[in-house]
Amino acid sequence: MSHTAHIPSHRKPRRSASKLAVRAGVAGGVLSTLAMAGTASASPAAEPPTETTLEMPVLNMDLGSEVSSAVIKAADNTRAQALVGELTAQENAARTGAANEAKLAKADAQAKADAEKKATDEANRKADADRANRSSGRTQLASASASGSSAGSDSSDDSGVTAPATGSASAIINFARNQVGKAYVMGGTGPYSFDCSGLVQAAYRQVGVSLPRMSQDQSSEGTSVSLSNLQPGDVLYWGSRGNAYHVAIYSGGGKFIGAQNSGTGIVERSLSYDPPTGAVRIL
Template sequence: MSHTAHIRSHRKPRRSSSKLALRAGVAGGVLSTIAVAGSAGPANAEPVTETIEMPALTFDSPELAGAVALSAEATQQAALDLDLQTQENAAAAKAAKAAKKAKAEAERKAEAERKAEEAARTAVEERSSRSSERTTLSAGASQSVSNASGSAATVVAFLKAQLGDAYVMGATGPNSWDCSSLVQAAFRQVGIDLPRVSQDQSLAGTQVSLDNLQVGDILYWGGAGSAYHTGVYIGDGKYLDAANPSKGVVIQELSGYPASGAVRVL
């Protein structure tokens, strides 16, 4: 009669195939030993029933637990490092974008300042050029002015002081004029109050022939009483007027744009 070993059941943890093979080998060896011992005993010996408790192989060993803990710690550290690197990359990208924007803004401000300085320099140069032009024109017509005396000279001097000013319809000075406002302002310097518009100025004073002009005579274009433009004769076949928006206040040759008539108020 063979001997059997009764093995109590234990909890069944998850085992690897190598550990299951090891347990099976151990159990087989023990059972073989028991069988041999039983067969060698007396024939009349009582059956032996023996309970053998096999050692349970688990993952609860300190070495394995330590290895698992180290692995978990390493995984957590790697996750933290990756998160930190992501945050650093985002911060670097944000800083680069801010720096690029600041650079663009600085360049825009610098360009605006450069244009403002250039505009200011141009304005100064234009004022200087206008002043020089007035001086040159005044010198070129000095002989004509010297031939005029008293009130006529005062009128012409005022007109020449406005050379280079802008022509603006309806403007009355001090830096922009239309044709009739400039004539009116010039004669006001000598106490003569002329009408405001060209039509009325062409009727002021005494009508004179264009062949008998004197410095200070008022020239008009169009019919007397319906004139559309006025200027003042300054001698040597020239007149001064607020011509148009493209020319402004200028001295022109009467032969280039002959007047329709003239009146004398001085």
């Protein structure tokens, strides 16, 4: 190669003035910033950086009061609903109990009514049977009256008027008459109700005479007398002697006092109302 030959130069091309100015401005700005940062970091009087604390939001007092009121109101509503439920349950239980009690009371009342009706029907049946038996015995009564003696034991004079009761007979009749209007109750022995034999027994007890309780046994007491020779205080019976089903007390004047049945109670009636079968004299 020739020494004169052209060798390309390695020198960088020269930049334009405008570009150099821009680069110088940028470099100057950077250096200024670095200088200020160094000065700030080297300054001993610089205060340490302050920590930043996040503040919690403060609850507004009015809002807190509203929340508390809402909670209390919700609790009150819950208690009120529970109380209403309890009261409803108690009311339902009470209604159920009242319904059951009413049902039992109705059944009990019906049972009592049925029992009373049965007793009344039985008493009426017995009264009807008594009347039928008495009617069948009237023929026997007629014959007994025709054959009756009119001897000294007869308390009637020739006009057929019965002498008034005296002494013990009067006390018996007065007691029996004082019971007129009281109720007939089967098995009753006083003082508010009687059956037929209970009345006779109570009347004779007034004069110290103790009679059996049943009409069958009462008709077996004393001495048999004819119906034409009756005296006040004699015990009348219906049926047969020793097997009578009804008794009463002869009160004189063709009448008797007796506890007839549940329909009539204790009455004083004429012998013709229900003629007896026979009579016994105990006094």
